[in-house]
Amino acid sequence: MPKLPVPDDLAQLIESVPPPIPEAATTAAVRQKTLTKPPGSLGRLEELAIRLAGMTGELVPDLAVKRVFVLAADHGVTDQAVSPYPSSVTGLMVANFARGGAAINVLARHGGAEIVVADVGVGTDLGDLDGVVDAKVARGTADMTHEPAMTEEQLWEAVRAGVALVRVEKDLGLAATGEMGIGNTTAATAIACALLDREPEEMTGPGAGLPEEGVRHKSAVVTAALLVNRPDHGDPWEVLAKLGGLEIAGLVGVILACAARRVPCVIDGFISTAAALVAARACPPCTEYMMAGHRSAEPAHGIMLEALQLEPVLDLGMRLGEGTGAMLAMHVIEAAAKVLGEMATFAEAGIDTPPEE
Amino acid sequence: MPKLPVPDDLAQLIESVPPPIPEAATTAAVRQKTLTKPPGSLGRLEELAIRLAGMTGELVPDLAVKRVFVLAADHGVTDQAVSPYPSSVTGLMVANFARGGAAINVLARHGGAEIVVADVGVGTDLGDLDGVVDAKVARGTADMTHEPAMTEEQLWEAVRAGVALVRVEKDLGLAATGEMGIGNTTAATAIACALLDREPEEMTGPGAGLPEEGVRHKSAVVTAALLVNRPDHGDPWEVLAKLGGLEIAGLVGVILACAARRVPCVIDGFISTAAALVAARACPPCTEYMMAGHRSAEPAHGIMLEALQLEPVLDLGMRLGEGTGAMLAMHVIEAAAKVLGEMATFAEAGIDTPPEE
Numbered sequence: 001m002p003k004l005p006v007p008d009d010l011a012q013l014i015e016s017v018p019p020p021i022p023e024a025a026t027t028a029a030v031r032q033k034t035l036t037k038p039p040g041s042l043g044r045l046e047e048l049a050i051r052l053a054g055m056t057g058e059l060v061p062d063l064a065v066k067r068v069f070v071l072a073a074d075h076g077v078t079d080q081a082v083s084p085y086p087s088s089v090t091g092l093m094v095a096n097f098a099r100g101g102a103a104i105n106v107l108a109r110h111g112g113a114e115i116v117v118a119d120v121g122v123g124t125d126l127g128d129l130d131g132v133v134d135a136k137v138a139r140g141t142a143d144m145t146h147e148p149a150m151t152e153e154q155l156w157e158a159v160r161a162g163v164a165l166v167r168v169e170k171d172l173g174l175a176a177t178g179e180m181g182i183g184n185t186t187a188a189t190a191i192a193c194a195l196l197d198r199e200p201e202e203m204t205g206p207g208a209g210l211p212e213e214g215v216r217h218k219s220a221v222v223t224a225a226l227l228v229n230r231p232d233h234g235d236p237w238e239v240l241a242k243l244g245g246l247e248i249a250g251l252v253g254v255i256l257a258c259a260a261r262r263v264p265c266v267i268d269g270f271i272s273t274a275a276a277l278v279a280a281r282a283c284p285p286c287t288e289y290m291m292a293g294h295r296s297a298e299p300a301h302g303i304m305l306e307a308l309q310l311e312p313v314l315d316l317g318m319r320l321g322e323g324t325g326a327m328l329a330m331h332v333i334e335a336a337a338k339v340l341g342e343m344a345t346f347a348e349a350g351i352d353t354p355p356e357e
Numbered sequence: 358m359p360k361l362p363v364p365d366d367l368a369q370l371i372e373s374v375p376p377p378i379p380e381a382a383t384t385a386a387v388r389q390k391t392l393t394k395p396p397g398s399l400g401r402l403e404e405l406a407i408r409l410a411g412m413t414g415e416l417v418p419d420l421a422v423k424r425v426f427v428l429a430a431d432h433g434v435t436d437q438a439v440s441p442y443p444s445s446v447t448g449l450m451v452a453n454f455a456r457g458g459a460a461i462n463v464l465a466r467h468g469g470a471e472i473v474v475a476d477v478g479v480g481t482d483l484g485d486l487d488g489v490v491d492a493k494v495a496r497g498t499a500d501m502t503h504e505p506a507m508t509e510e511q512l513w514e515a516v517r518a519g520v521a522l523v524r525v526e527k528d529l530g531l532a533a534t535g536e537m538g539i540g541n542t543t544a545a546t547a548i549a550c551a552l553l554d555r556e557p558e559e560m561t562g563p564g565a566g567l568p569e570e571g572v573r574h575k576s577a578v579v580t581a582a583l584l585v586n587r588p589d590h591g592d593p594w595e596v597l598a599k600l601g602g603l604e605i606a607g608l609v610g611v612i613l614a615c616a617a618r619r620v621p622c623v624i625d626g627f628i629s630t631a632a633a634l635v636a637a638r639a640c641p642p643c644t645e646y647m648m649a650g651h652r653s654a655e656p657a658h659g660i661m662l663e664a665l666q667l668e669p670v671l672d673l674g675m676r677l678g679e680g681t682g683a684m685l686a687m688h689v690i691e692a693a694a695k696v697l698g699e700m701a702t703f704a705e706a707g708i709d710t711p712p713e714e
Contacts, residue, residue, distance in 0.1 A: 036453055037460055038441075038565040042681070043654060043674025084395075092708050096393055101701025103394055109699075110692050208395040297400055315672060316689070317400025324399070331688045332673070335467050342466075344458025351449050 004237040006282075007156050010256075013163065014283040017259040025054030028340060035343040036351060044313065048291065048336035055264050055289050060341030063173035063264070063334045066113035068323040069165055069254045070097060070104060073121030073158075073246035074140030075183030076149065080221045082186040084209050087140065090182045091124035097180070097322075098129040104178055104322035111331050115178070115323070116169075120161050121246030135161035141244040144190065144225040149244020155237065158246045162253025166261070174330055175258045176266040176293065177275065178323020179247045182208075185298065187245040188274035190222045192304050194231050194239040195277050203300040205270075207319075236281035251275035252282070259286035266333065268326035269296035269319065273304045280308055291333060294318055294325030361594040363639075364513050367613075370520065371640040374616045382411030385697060392700040393708060401670065405648065405693035412621050412646050417698030420530035420621070420691045423470035425680040426522055426611045427454060427461060430478030430515075430603035431497030432540030433506065437578045439543040441566050444497065447539045448481035454537070454679075455486040461535055461679035468688050472535070472680070473526070477518050478603030492518035498601040501547065501582040506601020512594065515603040519610025523618070531687055532615045533623040533650065534632065535680020536604045539565075542655065544602040545631035547579045549661050551588050551596040552634050560657040562627075564676075593638035608632035609639070616643035623690065625683035626653035626676065630661045637665055648690060651675055651682030 006014070028050045033039050040046065053059055072094045078087045096102045097117045100109075108115045118133040119126055123140040126132060137157045141149035150158070166175065181187075185207035193203050204219035229242040240249055252275050258265040259279075267276045267290050280287045292310035295301060297319035305312060313329040346353050363371070385407045390396050397403065410416050429451045435444045453459045454474045457466075465472045475490040476483055480497040483489060494514045498506035507515070523532065538544075542564035550560050561576035586599040597606055609632045615622040616636075624633045624647050637644045649667035652658060654676040662669060670686040703710050 035460075036450065036458060037677050041565065041654075041675065041677040042460060043676065045673060045675065089708055092706055093393065096701055096706045096708075099701065099706075101393060101699075101706060103392075103399060103696055103700055106696050106699045107692055110695050111688070208398065297398075313673070314689075316402060316670070318398065318402065319400065320394050320398040328689060328692060331468070332671075332685060335464055335685060338467050339460055339463050342458075342463045343460055344453055344456065349449055349453045349456075349458060351446055351453075 003235040004152065006237065010156065010159060013256055013260055017283055017285045018262065019285055020054035020288045021057040022054060024057045024059065025050050027059055028053035031059065031340060034345040036346055036349045042339060045336040045339055048333055049340040052264055052337050056262050060337055061173065063337055065171045065173040066330055067169055067172060068104060068108055068113055068115045068176040068178050068327055070115050070117045070178035070180060070323050071120050071162065071247035071250040072180040074123035075181055075187055076141045076143035077145060077186050077221065078183040079143050080145055082218045082221055083182050083207060085182050087123050087182050090180055091122050091126055093180050094119060094122060094126055094132060095129060098132050102322060103320055103324050104327060107324055107327040111327055113327060113330060116165055118161065118165055120158050120250040133165065137161065137246050141246060144243055145221060145228060148229055148242040150241045152241060155241040155249055158249035159253040162250035163257040166254055166257035172263050174333065175263050176323050176326035176330060177251045177254055177268050177272040178326065179251060179271050179321055181247045184245055184247065184271045186218055186221060187243055187248060188271040190225050190243040191239055191274045192277060192300065193222060193226060194233050194243060195236060195281060196303065196307055197233060198303065205298040205300055236278045240278050248275045252279045255279040256283055256286055259289040264291060265289055266291050266293045266326040266329055268293050268323045269321055270298040270301045271321055273301060276308055277304060293329035360592040361509065363594065367513065367516060370613055370617055374640055374642045375619065376642055377411035377645045378414040379411060381414045381416065382407050384416055385410035388416065388697060391702040393703055393706045399696060402693040402696055405690055406697040409621055409694050413619050417694055418530065420694055422528045422530040423687055424526055424529060425461060425465055425470055425472045425533040425535050425684055427472050427474045427535035427537060427680055428477050428519065428604035428607040429537040431480035432538055432544055432602065433498045433500035434502060434543050434578065435540040436500050437502055439575045439578055440539050440564060442539050444480050444539050447537055448479045448483055450537050451476060451479060451483055451489060452486060455489050459679060460677055460681050461684060464681055464684040468684055470684060470687060473522055475518065475522055477515050477607040490522065494518065494603050498603060501600055502578055502585060505586055505599040507598045509598060512598040512606055515606035516610040519607035520614040523611055523614035529620050531690065532620050533680050533683035533687060534608045534611055534625050534629040535683065536608060536628050536678055538602065538604045541602055541604065541628045543575055543578060544600055544605060545628040547582050547600040548596055548631045549634060549657065550579060550583060551590050551600060552593060552638060553660065553664055554590060555660065562655040562657055593635045597635050605632045609636045612636040613640055613643055616646040621648060622646055623648050623650045623683040623686055625650050625680045626678055627655040627658045628678055630658060633665055634661060650686035
């Protein structure tokens with residue numbers, strides 16, 4: 001069966017993603033050893049700074065302009081009672097983002113980042129909400145237990161919406177993914193099962209707070225969606241179209257557009273990581289520009305991170321989404337770059353270079 | 358054998374440490390459930406905010422004024438070749454702090470905190486360094502493999518120096534501990550062995566970067582110090598005096614003074630946690646005001662944290678000290694308080710309260 005044909009504009013975007021610049025990473029690694037600290041003593045900060053140099057080609061990239069791309073959409077699969085919350089909460093939460101009252105608003109203010117909220121497929125009419133980009137592709141996806149969640153056209157339109165959000169940002173230093181969509185852990189679980197050849201029993205978790213019985217039901221719903229749609233596990237785009245998530249498709253666009261511009265992108269939790277899996281399969285070099293913000297409390301998140309070979313920066317038992325974990329991780333990631341850029345060297349401090357380890 | 362008599366001023370300080378305020382913690386826990394997020398979905402952030410309320414008695418304490426207390430001193434035990442760096446590096450690093458070139462300077466600037474650097478016992482003459490508090494008790498400790506590291510007088514003077522640093526800080530919202538002292542992982546290891554009844558083989562790690570052979574030698578040095586001094590394991594002050602660390606004694610003072618003022622105090626890595634162990638034994642209620650900033654790469658740190666029943670906020674493989682791990686954790690801790698204070702409630706967002714878990 002032929003794979004879903006990728007439209008020219010997106011195929012070009014994918015081809016344009018450059019490899020990292022190993023010379024810059026090497027220069028960063030060499031400089032780490034000259035700074036006034038025992039070699040290796042800053043642990044993950046040193047590794048992150050070296051990766052950032054490789055991504056951007058700059059020894060000390062300026063990450064001051066930070067954006068969290070929070071994409072929202074609804075899911076037809078909520079008809080199958082997979083969430084303790086009704087679909088209408090998606091739109092209400094987008095309004096909450098617009099008013100600055102959600103967790104991601106608080107954390108972004110605290111961390112000196114701005115959030116870019118976009119409606120890619122919210123089921124309700126949001127009217128004209130201040131600060132919310134209207135990129136609505138459809139009023140939610142179809143119920144994937146009956147039919148494909150998205151049409152091909154909807155898929156590409158949603159991906160393009162994500163790409164466009166990144167493209168208008170000038171001087172973008174550091175990006176993060178975030179999302180809101182009642183039912184989207186179900187879609188993300190189905191995507192992960194297909195792409196990683198895993199069983200729904202193994203991958204399904206409580207999401208926003210299902211009891212044990214609800215998790216079993218949700219797992220059965222994922223099984224039904226996979227049986228009805230039979231996506232080609234080797235085609236990330238077909239998997240994404242059939243199992244859906246307009247906001248997940250939009251995040252794939254965000255991730256690809258960041259990678260094409262050498263902008264480091266912090267992947268949030270379970271749903272964002274499903275988008276990262278799709279992006280990684282569609283465009284392997286883009287994993288080089290990903291960092292995992294945190295380890296979600298959603299049990300199967302670790303399996304997805306392992307497939308991407310990403311080690312999360314934080315592990316705080318969070319499972320909210322919205323980009324909250326990625327946002328907190330941005331502070332550590334920016335710190336890593338600043339340490340490399342601002343610390344004195346042993347020579348500057350008049351300290352003899354330490355013995356080699 | 359009678360325990361070391363605690364001077365009146367410090368005994369009064371210890372007695373003045375209040376218990377936390379459970380009503381405030383309960384109010385915080387109740388409010389968490391009204392905020393626009395699935396209950397529990399912010400994981401450790403929720404727990405931290407509830408603890409902060411209990412410590413301070415305020416639902417949303419203002420943590421904006423943040424200080425990292427970085428205490429520096431030298432160690433006679435460096436005569437036993439326990440570090441890859443010579444003692445003279447302690448003073449050079451204090452000068453580096455004063456010039457703003459160390460890792461803790463970079464991280465404090467990044468996190469909006471100020472550092473308070475104090476010389477409690479540096480071996481070299483620092484002259485008049487801008488921004489360094491001169492609280493020198495002695496030019497380093499004695500070599501604990503031959504004699505007690507400190508006299509009783511030196512012990513109390515160093516503890517008082519730490520207390521004084523906290524007392525002059527008005528409006529202190531959030532404190533963190535930090536230190537610099539070549540040889541101080543050896544002192545901290547000896548203290549931990551005595552207080553936790555553990556063997557040096559189990560507790561000794563590479564510190565600033567000893568090879569395996571060096572770790573074995575360091576473990577033998579700790580064993581010798583314990584044999585020569587035979588401290589009463591039930592007396593934290595005797596343990597501290599004999600196994601030393603003027604900066605560790607100063608940090609005990611910082612921790613006690615914070616607790617007495619209901620100021621939350623973020624404990625940094627291995628050496629700071631040894632100070633926290635002493636403080637906890639000398640004054641059990643003060644553990645209520647401690648948070649563990651990070652899990653150090655020093656292998657035995659986990660044993661110390663477990664004894665204190667503290668779960669670290671970060672785990673980034675750091676092992677530098679200076680307060681660097683605590684400083685990064687401050688961002689998460691302050692975020693926890695802000696989330697509780699600034700998020701909209703379900704009622705404000707027009708969302709029906711979610712079903713009880």
